[in-house]
Amino acid sequence: MKIPLHHSVIFLATDAEELGLYGAKAFVDTPVVPLDKIRLNMNLDMLGIGDRRNRLYIGGDIDGVISEAIAAIETTASFQVVGRFPRQPRGFGSARRINYRNASDHGVFARHGIDFLFFTTGDHAYYHTEGDRFEQLNLALFGQATEAIWSLLKHIDGSNLRVQK
Known part of the structure; x- marks a missing residue:
């Protein structure tokens, strides 16, 4: 039996994130619904390697409801859900530190007062290189990550989440 979600969900695929978050900026500049009706941005970025x-x-605005849901989706020893932004490895690509609160499309939504959750499986050796190809994907990890995010979305949807504005 399929149970529908209680809230509407917009699936948004953006482009040109690396060039200046142009896709996310275009959406908030001409949204399909008023921005004050968007309760949460769930940004899935680099889930495959x-x-x-x-x-x-999972970084972002994690409150008790979301922390509870995160604990509920930790399912196997080979897959761990961590309620924080990843730590940037030493010597990773640049001496510049990544500010994960603004480093991806969710930063655009946050600047418009929209709470966010940022999902990633972390940085990798192929990050922003020509080696970042389909063949490098860890399909098992990708599947586990997307199932965990779906589980979290269903939990948040059913929790009467009260987002502070």
């Missing part, structure tokens, strides 16, 4: 720890990182 991960690091040797097989972790799904």
Whole structure:
């Protein structure tokens, strides 16, 4: 039996994130619904390769409801859900530190007062290189991550989440 979600969900695929978050900016500049009706932005970014720890990182506005849901989706020893932004590895690509609160499309939504959750399996050796190809994907990790995010979305949807504005 399929149970529908209680809230509407917009699936938005953006482009040109690396060039200046142009896709996310275009959406908030001409939204399909008023921005004050958007309760939460769930940004899925770099879910396919991960690091040797097989972790799904969830950063952002994590309150008690979301922390409870995160605990509920930790399902196997080979896959760990971590309620924080990933730590940038030493010597990773640049001496510049990544500010994960603004480093992806969710930063655009946050600047418009929309709470967010940022999902990633972490940085990897192919990040922003020509080696970042389909063949590098860890399909098992990708599947586990997307199932965990779906589980979290259903939990949040059914929780009467009260987002502070």
